Amino acid sequence: IDLSVTWLGQTMPGCLYNASGVWCREEDELEAVRASAAAAVISKSATLHAREGNPEPRYHRTALGSINSMGLPNRGFAYYLDYARRYDYGCGKPLFLSLSGMTLDDNLSMLRTLAAAGLPAIPEINLSCPNVPGKPQLGYDFVATTEALNAFDLAWPGRYGVKLPPYFDPAHFAAMAEILNRHPRLAYVTCINSIGNGLVVDVDSEAVTIKPKDGLGGLGGDYVLPTALANVREFYRLLPGKDIVGCGGVKSGREAFMHILAGARAVQVGTCLYHEGPAAFARIAAELAELMRSKGYRRLDDFRGKLRTL
Ligand code: RRO
Secondary structure, three states, rough: OEEEEEOEEEOOHHHEEEEEEEOOOOHHHHHHHHHOOOEEEEHHHHHHHHOOOOOOOOOEEOEEEEEOOOOEEEEHHHHHHHHHHOHHHHHHHOEEEEEEEOOOHHHHHHHHHHHHHOOOEEEEOOOOOOOOOOOOOOOHHHHHHHHHHHHHHOOOOOOOEEEOOOOHHHHHHHHHHHHHHHOEEEEEEEEEEEOEEEEEEEOOOOOOOOOHHHHHHEEHHHEEEEEEEHHHHHHHOOOOOOEEOOOOOOOOOHHHHHHHOOOOOOEOOHHHHHHOOOOHHHHHHHHHHHHHHHOOOOOOOOOOOOOOOH
Protein backbone atom coordinates (compact mmCIF):
# COMPACT_ATOMS: atom_id res chain seq x y z
CA ILE A 1 0.00 0.00 0.00
CA ASP A 2 1.40 3.36 -1.08
CA LEU A 3 0.66 6.22 1.34
CA SER A 4 3.00 8.70 -0.36
CA VAL A 5 1.76 12.15 -1.33
CA THR A 6 2.93 14.32 -4.23
CA TRP A 7 2.20 18.02 -3.76
CA LEU A 8 4.04 21.32 -3.52
CA GLY A 9 6.38 20.04 -6.22
CA GLN A 10 7.69 17.12 -4.17
CA THR A 11 6.78 13.63 -3.01
CA MET A 12 6.69 12.91 0.69
CA PRO A 13 6.84 9.37 2.09
CA GLY A 14 3.41 9.34 3.73
CA CYS A 15 0.36 11.50 4.39
CA LEU A 16 0.52 12.13 8.15
CA TYR A 17 2.32 14.80 10.15
CA ASN A 18 1.91 16.85 13.28
CA ALA A 19 -0.63 19.63 13.72
CA SER A 20 1.18 22.86 14.45
CA GLY A 21 1.39 23.46 18.18
CA VAL A 22 1.79 19.81 19.11
CA TRP A 23 5.25 18.27 19.65
CA CYS A 24 6.99 21.08 17.83
CA ARG A 25 7.91 23.95 20.16
CA GLU A 26 11.44 22.73 20.96
CA GLU A 27 14.07 21.36 18.61
CA ASP A 28 14.11 17.95 20.30
CA GLU A 29 10.36 17.66 19.70
CA LEU A 30 10.67 18.69 16.05
CA GLU A 31 13.46 16.15 15.60
CA ALA A 32 11.37 13.43 17.27
CA VAL A 33 8.57 14.08 14.75
CA ARG A 34 11.06 14.00 11.87
CA ALA A 35 12.57 10.74 13.14
CA SER A 36 9.13 9.11 13.51
CA ALA A 37 6.85 7.76 10.78
CA ALA A 38 5.54 11.30 10.19
CA ALA A 39 5.84 12.37 6.54
CA ALA A 40 6.58 16.04 7.23
CA VAL A 41 7.27 18.40 10.11
CA ILE A 42 5.61 21.69 11.07
CA SER A 43 6.84 23.99 13.81
CA LYS A 44 4.89 25.71 16.56
CA SER A 45 3.37 29.00 15.41
CA ALA A 46 6.10 31.59 15.77
CA THR A 47 5.84 35.20 16.78
CA LEU A 48 8.58 37.70 16.00
CA HIS A 49 9.74 37.55 19.61
CA ALA A 50 9.65 34.60 22.03
CA ARG A 51 6.57 34.30 24.25
CA GLU A 52 5.87 32.49 27.52
CA GLY A 53 2.19 32.11 26.65
CA ASN A 54 -0.80 32.14 28.98
CA PRO A 55 -0.80 31.15 32.68
CA GLU A 56 -1.29 27.45 33.58
CA PRO A 57 -3.31 25.31 33.64
CA ARG A 58 -3.73 25.97 29.94
CA TYR A 59 -4.30 22.48 28.49
CA HIS A 60 -6.85 19.94 29.67
CA ARG A 61 -7.64 16.47 28.39
CA THR A 62 -11.14 15.01 28.45
CA ALA A 63 -12.63 11.69 27.34
CA LEU A 64 -13.59 13.32 24.04
CA GLY A 65 -10.55 15.44 23.26
CA SER A 66 -8.86 18.54 24.57
CA ILE A 67 -9.26 22.19 25.40
CA ASN A 68 -6.30 24.55 25.23
CA SER A 69 -5.47 28.16 25.75
CA MET A 70 -1.71 28.01 25.37
CA GLY A 71 -1.50 31.63 24.22
CA LEU A 72 1.21 31.16 21.61
CA PRO A 73 4.13 30.09 23.78
CA ASN A 74 7.07 29.80 21.39
CA ARG A 75 10.82 30.35 21.08
CA GLY A 76 10.48 33.22 18.65
CA PHE A 77 10.88 33.23 14.87
CA ALA A 78 14.71 33.26 14.88
CA TYR A 79 14.79 29.91 16.73
CA TYR A 80 12.64 28.15 14.13
CA LEU A 81 14.50 29.86 11.28
CA ASP A 82 17.75 28.57 12.72
CA TYR A 83 16.25 25.07 12.86
CA ALA A 84 15.12 25.50 9.23
CA ARG A 85 18.66 26.50 8.20
CA ARG A 86 20.04 23.26 9.67
CA TYR A 87 17.18 20.99 8.59
CA ASP A 88 18.05 18.01 6.38
CA TYR A 89 15.70 18.62 3.44
CA GLY A 90 17.22 15.57 1.74
CA CYS A 91 15.32 13.34 4.21
CA GLY A 92 12.28 13.75 1.94
CA LYS A 93 10.05 15.19 4.68
CA PRO A 94 9.04 18.79 3.95
CA LEU A 95 9.50 21.35 6.71
CA PHE A 96 6.70 23.83 7.29
CA LEU A 97 7.15 26.92 9.46
CA SER A 98 3.95 28.11 11.10
CA LEU A 99 3.85 31.90 11.51
CA SER A 100 1.44 33.73 13.78
CA GLY A 101 2.62 37.32 14.14
CA MET A 102 0.92 39.56 16.68
CA THR A 103 0.46 42.10 13.86
CA LEU A 104 0.38 42.02 10.06
CA ASP A 105 3.74 43.81 10.06
CA ASP A 106 5.24 41.05 12.21
CA ASN A 107 4.00 38.41 9.75
CA LEU A 108 5.45 40.38 6.83
CA SER A 109 8.77 40.81 8.60
CA MET A 110 9.01 37.05 9.25
CA LEU A 111 8.07 36.27 5.63
CA ARG A 112 10.69 38.68 4.26
CA THR A 113 13.39 37.23 6.50
CA LEU A 114 12.43 33.69 5.49
CA ALA A 115 12.48 34.70 1.82
CA ALA A 116 15.95 36.23 2.19
CA ALA A 117 17.20 32.97 3.74
CA GLY A 118 16.38 31.13 0.50
CA LEU A 119 15.39 27.85 2.18
CA PRO A 120 13.00 25.17 0.92
CA ALA A 121 10.88 25.52 4.09
CA ILE A 122 7.25 26.43 3.38
CA PRO A 123 5.42 29.01 5.50
CA GLU A 124 1.97 28.20 6.88
CA ILE A 125 0.45 31.42 8.12
CA ASN A 126 -1.88 30.91 11.05
CA LEU A 127 -5.07 32.94 10.53
CA SER A 128 -6.84 31.29 13.42
CA CYS A 129 -5.20 31.43 16.86
CA PRO A 130 -8.18 31.61 19.24
CA ASN A 131 -6.28 32.16 22.47
CA VAL A 132 -4.60 35.54 22.67
CA PRO A 133 -6.83 37.67 24.93
CA GLY A 134 -8.18 40.67 23.04
CA LYS A 135 -7.08 39.39 19.61
CA PRO A 136 -9.87 37.97 17.44
CA GLN A 137 -9.16 35.19 14.95
CA LEU A 138 -8.06 36.82 11.68
CA GLY A 139 -9.87 34.25 9.57
CA TYR A 140 -13.23 35.44 10.88
CA ASP A 141 -12.54 38.99 9.61
CA PHE A 142 -12.84 38.82 5.83
CA VAL A 143 -11.62 42.39 5.29
CA ALA A 144 -8.50 41.87 7.41
CA THR A 145 -7.86 38.50 5.73
CA THR A 146 -8.05 40.14 2.29
CA GLU A 147 -5.55 42.79 3.35
CA ALA A 148 -3.23 40.20 4.91
CA LEU A 149 -3.17 37.91 1.86
CA ASN A 150 -2.52 40.82 -0.48
CA ALA A 151 0.45 41.80 1.68
CA PHE A 152 1.74 38.20 1.98
CA ASP A 153 1.90 38.02 -1.83
CA LEU A 154 4.30 40.98 -1.85
CA ALA A 155 6.47 39.76 1.05
CA TRP A 156 6.85 36.11 0.03
CA PRO A 157 7.76 35.00 -3.51
CA GLY A 158 6.97 31.28 -3.27
CA ARG A 159 4.18 28.91 -2.44
CA TYR A 160 2.59 29.11 0.98
CA GLY A 161 -0.32 27.83 3.03
CA VAL A 162 -2.73 29.21 5.60
CA LYS A 163 -4.27 27.61 8.68
CA LEU A 164 -7.97 28.39 8.78
CA PRO A 165 -10.41 28.47 11.65
CA PRO A 166 -13.52 26.32 11.32
CA TYR A 167 -16.47 27.89 9.50
CA PHE A 168 -20.06 26.96 10.21
CA ASP A 169 -22.11 28.43 7.40
CA PRO A 170 -22.12 27.94 3.62
CA ALA A 171 -22.08 31.71 3.13
CA HIS A 172 -18.82 31.89 5.06
CA PHE A 173 -17.25 28.98 3.14
CA ALA A 174 -18.12 30.78 -0.11
CA ALA A 175 -16.91 34.21 1.05
CA MET A 176 -13.59 32.83 2.31
CA ALA A 177 -13.06 30.72 -0.82
CA GLU A 178 -13.62 33.74 -3.02
CA ILE A 179 -10.87 35.60 -1.15
CA LEU A 180 -8.44 32.65 -1.15
CA ASN A 181 -8.94 31.99 -4.87
CA ARG A 182 -7.48 35.39 -5.74
CA HIS A 183 -4.03 34.14 -4.62
CA PRO A 184 -2.43 31.62 -7.00
CA ARG A 185 0.66 31.11 -4.82
CA LEU A 186 -1.56 30.18 -1.88
CA ALA A 187 -0.99 26.49 -2.56
CA TYR A 188 -2.87 24.91 0.30
CA VAL A 189 -5.15 25.54 3.27
CA THR A 190 -5.15 23.57 6.50
CA CYS A 191 -8.65 22.92 7.88
CA ILE A 192 -9.15 23.27 10.81
CA ASN A 193 -7.60 24.99 13.80
CA SER A 194 -9.26 24.23 17.11
CA ILE A 195 -12.93 25.20 17.54
CA GLY A 196 -12.32 28.41 19.43
CA ASN A 197 -13.65 29.44 22.80
CA GLY A 198 -15.33 26.30 23.99
CA LEU A 199 -15.90 25.73 27.70
CA VAL A 200 -15.19 22.44 29.49
CA VAL A 201 -16.80 22.21 32.95
CA ASP A 202 -15.71 19.88 35.76
CA VAL A 203 -18.70 18.70 37.79
CA ASP A 204 -16.76 17.63 40.91
CA SER A 205 -15.03 20.97 41.42
CA GLU A 206 -17.83 22.97 39.78
CA ALA A 207 -15.08 24.86 37.99
CA VAL A 208 -13.64 25.47 34.59
CA THR A 209 -10.62 23.35 33.60
CA ILE A 210 -8.13 25.89 32.29
CA LYS A 211 -7.15 29.27 33.71
CA PRO A 212 -6.91 31.76 30.80
CA LYS A 213 -10.03 33.62 29.63
CA ASP A 214 -12.04 32.25 32.57
CA GLY A 215 -11.92 28.78 31.06
CA LEU A 216 -12.57 29.47 27.37
CA GLY A 217 -10.28 27.60 25.01
CA GLY A 218 -9.87 25.86 21.66
CA LEU A 219 -11.39 22.39 21.34
CA GLY A 220 -9.62 19.48 19.65
CA GLY A 221 -10.10 15.73 19.34
CA ASP A 222 -13.42 13.90 18.91
CA TYR A 223 -15.37 17.11 19.53
CA VAL A 224 -14.17 18.61 16.27
CA LEU A 225 -14.05 15.73 13.75
CA PRO A 226 -17.39 16.42 11.98
CA THR A 227 -16.67 20.16 11.81
CA ALA A 228 -13.19 19.46 10.42
CA LEU A 229 -14.57 17.09 7.78
CA ALA A 230 -17.19 19.66 6.72
CA ASN A 231 -14.49 22.29 6.28
CA VAL A 232 -12.20 19.93 4.34
CA ARG A 233 -15.02 18.81 2.01
CA GLU A 234 -16.40 22.31 1.41
CA PHE A 235 -13.00 23.90 0.70
CA TYR A 236 -12.00 20.91 -1.45
CA ARG A 237 -14.97 21.75 -3.67
CA LEU A 238 -14.50 25.51 -3.54
CA LEU A 239 -10.71 25.77 -4.04
CA PRO A 240 -9.88 23.94 -7.30
CA GLY A 241 -6.15 23.74 -7.86
CA LYS A 242 -5.33 24.18 -4.18
CA ASP A 243 -4.59 21.41 -1.72
CA ILE A 244 -6.46 20.87 1.53
CA VAL A 245 -4.66 19.58 4.61
CA GLY A 246 -7.09 17.91 6.99
CA CYS A 247 -6.69 18.52 10.70
CA GLY A 248 -9.14 17.65 13.43
CA GLY A 249 -10.08 14.53 15.34
CA VAL A 250 -7.63 12.08 13.75
CA LYS A 251 -6.79 9.30 16.22
CA SER A 252 -6.79 6.19 14.02
CA GLY A 253 -6.63 5.13 10.41
CA ARG A 254 -10.41 5.56 10.15
CA GLU A 255 -10.42 9.33 10.73
CA ALA A 256 -7.41 9.77 8.43
CA PHE A 257 -9.38 7.86 5.77
CA MET A 258 -12.42 10.12 6.33
CA HIS A 259 -10.34 13.29 5.85
CA ILE A 260 -8.82 11.98 2.60
CA LEU A 261 -12.22 10.80 1.35
CA ALA A 262 -13.46 14.35 2.03
CA GLY A 263 -10.62 15.69 -0.09
CA ALA A 264 -7.54 16.07 2.10
CA ARG A 265 -4.14 15.77 0.41
CA ALA A 266 -2.39 15.23 3.74
CA VAL A 267 -3.59 14.82 7.32
CA GLN A 268 -2.31 16.34 10.56
CA VAL A 269 -2.56 14.84 14.03
CA GLY A 270 -2.94 17.14 17.04
CA THR A 271 -4.70 16.05 20.24
CA CYS A 272 -3.88 12.36 19.67
CA LEU A 273 -0.20 13.20 19.15
CA TYR A 274 -0.20 15.24 22.34
CA HIS A 275 -1.40 12.22 24.32
CA GLU A 276 0.37 9.36 22.52
CA GLY A 277 3.56 10.94 21.26
CA PRO A 278 5.19 10.45 17.84
CA ALA A 279 4.60 6.67 17.90
CA ALA A 280 1.05 7.64 16.86
CA PHE A 281 2.20 8.20 13.26
CA ALA A 282 3.32 4.61 12.62
CA ARG A 283 0.19 3.22 14.28
CA ILE A 284 -2.23 5.44 12.34
CA ALA A 285 -0.39 4.85 9.04
CA ALA A 286 -0.57 1.07 9.56
CA GLU A 287 -4.29 1.30 10.36
CA LEU A 288 -4.92 3.43 7.29
CA ALA A 289 -2.99 0.99 5.09
CA GLU A 290 -4.96 -1.94 6.49
CA LEU A 291 -8.28 -0.17 5.92
CA MET A 292 -7.24 0.62 2.32
CA ARG A 293 -6.16 -2.97 1.76
CA SER A 294 -9.53 -4.24 2.99
CA LYS A 295 -11.25 -1.93 0.50
CA GLY A 296 -8.96 -2.75 -2.41
CA TYR A 297 -7.34 0.69 -2.58
CA ARG A 298 -3.63 0.83 -3.37
CA ARG A 299 -2.93 4.55 -3.18
CA LEU A 300 -4.57 7.67 -1.72
CA ASP A 301 -5.54 8.96 -5.18
CA ASP A 302 -7.86 5.93 -5.48
CA PHE A 303 -10.33 7.51 -3.03
CA ARG A 304 -9.27 11.11 -2.31
CA GLY A 305 -12.23 13.47 -2.59
CA LYS A 306 -14.57 10.65 -3.62
CA LEU A 307 -16.94 10.98 -0.68
CA ARG A 308 -20.40 10.00 -1.92
CA THR A 309 -23.55 11.99 -1.36
CA LEU A 310 -27.01 10.49 -1.14
O1 RRO B 1 -0.96 28.73 21.23
C1 RRO B 1 -2.20 28.57 21.22
O2 RRO B 1 -2.92 28.88 22.19
C2 RRO B 1 -2.92 28.05 20.05
C3 RRO B 1 -2.72 28.50 18.77
BR1 RRO B 1 -1.40 29.73 18.30
C4 RRO B 1 -3.54 28.00 17.71
O3 RRO B 1 -3.43 28.36 16.54
N1 RRO B 1 -4.49 27.09 18.03
C5 RRO B 1 -4.67 26.65 19.29
O4 RRO B 1 -5.55 25.82 19.54
N2 RRO B 1 -3.87 27.12 20.30
